[in-house]
Amino acid sequence: MNVLQILGDVFVFYERIKIICKERETTVSALLRKIDLSTANTGKWKHGGFPSAEVLIKISKELDCSIDYLLGLTNNPEINK
Numbered sequence: 001m002n003v004l005q006i007l008g009d010v011f012v013f014y015e016r017i018k019i020i021c022k023e024r025e026t027t028v029s030a031l032l033r034k035i036d037l038s039t040a041n042t043g044k045w046k047h048g049g050f051p052s053a054e055v056l057i058k059i060s061k062e063l064d065c066s067i068d069y070l071l072g073l074t075n076n077p078e079i080n081k
Contacts, residue, residue: 012072014045020063020077035062 014028021028029039035058041051050071051059060067065077 011046011048013050013070014042016065016070016072016077017045017059017063020065024063031059031062035059 017028017031021031028042032039032041035055037055037058041055045051050056056067056070060070060079063070064079066074066079068074069077
């Protein structure tokens with residue numbers, strides 16, 4: 001099994017970030033500013049790239065959603081607490 005099979009649709013990451021930002025009445029740009037990240041990163045994400053584990057954790061915490069949801073491994077955005 002390769003990474004793409006594990007992660008499913010590689011373009012889901014950026015789409016999920018956009019969805020959650022919209023639900024929270026914010027933007028991806030605002031999210032990135034909050035976690036001190038350049039908006040240049042979104043270009044990579046729009047084309048199937050993923051952030052580092054450190055950035056992924058920051059995004060997950062800021063959006064209060066699970067990393068599994070962001071990566072498309074589940075459709076449940078809730079964090080298991």
